[in-house]
Amino acid sequence: MLYAVHEAAYYSATPVRLASQFARDFWSSPFNPAAASRLGRTLFAAADVTANMTRRYGKPAWGIDSVEVNGRPVRVHMETAWRSPWVKMRRFWRDPADLRAAGAVLDTPAVLVVAPLSGHYATLLRGTVQTFLQDHDVYVTDWLNARDVPIVEGRFDFNDYIDHVATMLREIGRRAHVVAVCQPGPPALAASALMAQDDDPLRPASITLMGSPIDARLAPTVTNILAEERPFSWFESNMIYSVPPPYGGAMRRVYPGFVQLYSFMSMNAEKHQEAHKRYFNHLVIGDGDSADKHREFYDEYLSVLDLTEEFYLQTVDVVFQRYLLAKGELDHRGRRVDLGAMRDIGVMTVEGEKDDISGVGQTQAAHALTPNVPDDRHELYVQPGVGHYGVFNGRRFAEEIYPRVRDFIARNEAVSAAP
Known part of the structure; x- marks a missing residue:
């Protein structure tokens, strides 16, 4: 209603x-x-x-036409490298002729930026993508609005999200580096662990988690406290609604983007x-x-999208109420996710000192959960003076955070490429 x-x-x-x-x-x-x-x-x-x-407010355009490399403009092209009813994996690639003219290396690490599926479109990471394009071949998960997905396409839940991340990594065709921003941290980390358990040759070379609720029990914020204090049935009864006609996903049960937007705006x-x-x-x-x-x-x-009922409710349950990944109790399609299987996947965490969405400590919990990753392939960084948005966008990200992530990726690329 x-x-x-x-x-x-x-x-x-x-x-x-x-x-x-x-x-x-x-x-x-x-x-x-x-x-x-x-x-x-x-x-x-x-x-x-x-x-x-x-x-x-409709979905904004990506609008990434060029990037500066070695002080010279380089044209950027976008294509859809893979798609499902729920996402388009966008590939942003730099023009080879322009790169040669700029004296830049052509063969650069591939980065999969896993954008949040939490109410806003992936274009919120436009600045993030453009910054990574200075030194990388960039892919990004461009999630679609659930209200536009016909109900005949079936469900999309937390397990499907994990499968999508793993599938996109395989579609890239070489060991890529995952950058998971906020919400996708737990499913992206789970996908990496499952691929490591299978000794998948296309498992990621590294994963960088940015402002992500890996263990939401630590340094709880207002968002975490709300999710913990309310019973699961409250979220089922008060946050889920049916998409009305004439949308393509009419009758699909969703967590509407406008509800998320009003919640965030009321907080500030x-x-x-x-x-x-x-x-x-x-x-x-x-x-x-x-x-x-x-x-x-x-x-x-103000541009928002809807989430499927099952994905939203499972995220509340798995990440914010039962903390299954952090407790080592997450099962994926009947199989236990073993973060200890990660041995050659570098792990970096980035947090913001003033983050009021994912408190300091929630993201860096990933290090203790991956004890078999060599010490020299762990990196923990807390950026002074920034909140949640500043962890992945803006001047402080470009000047202080990104160089550290770039160097971390480069080190792990060298290790993974070694015979």
Whole structure:
């Protein structure tokens, strides 16, 4: 019912949205002599804020066309290397001719960036992908919106997620390096362990876990406490809804992205209110650069996707309530996941000092859980002064975190390539 109410609210706001868009166009028109006046700019700002608050935010484009290598621009091409009804594995590759002109190495390590399936699109990692492209052949899991997947395609659960990660690693065709950002840490680590148990020749050469709840019992945050205090039945009863027509996944039971979004925004309501007040003032005074940065952030932040019922509920149960991977009790399709089987897969963890989603300690728990990985292939790093988002994006990531991850990957690439 909530999903239907949400859709009804969107369509009922159509007159307000259209009127605001008309007013915005009117007060920004170069043919309007009053557009540059204080009153004109104020009315334009009010109309723009209203139009943006009532519109639909679709999936943003990747928009990665080039990257700088050795101080020279190198064209970037994107292709779909593998797909299922639930994901498109995107490959971003740098133009060989441009790399030669830049004097760069052509044969570089392959990195699989496992994006979160937790409410936002994988494009949230655009900056992460672009940074890794400086030195790597990059693949990324571009998860699809469950509301658009026809119900005849069946289920997608925690075990399917693990299988997808393993399948994509095999599709890359050589030992790649996994970079799991936030939510995918536990299933990506499980997939790596299962491939190690099978002595799979395409098991990852390393795995880097960034701000991930490997052991959510440690340094619990507000999110962890909520998941622990509420009974599992509460999540079943209050977080799951049926997709209404006309979406392709009509009648599929999902955890709606807008529920996740409202939850996160309510945790920082004052911060978002202040951001929109500043945006309004930037429009009034004509500060276009600041206004553009605000729009760029919220175009991404307000774009959300739905998760299948079974994947969401199993994640709550396995990761946040029973801590099965951390306790060595996770079974995958009747088979125990043995992290001790990882012996030649490097493990790096990256955490943010001010992370209020995955507290410091939750990610680095992976080191104790993989005791058979040689000490020189473990690396633990806590970035001072950043929160959850800063662990994988922004200036501090590019300047302080990424160089460490790059060097870690390079060391493990050399070891895995040695005869």
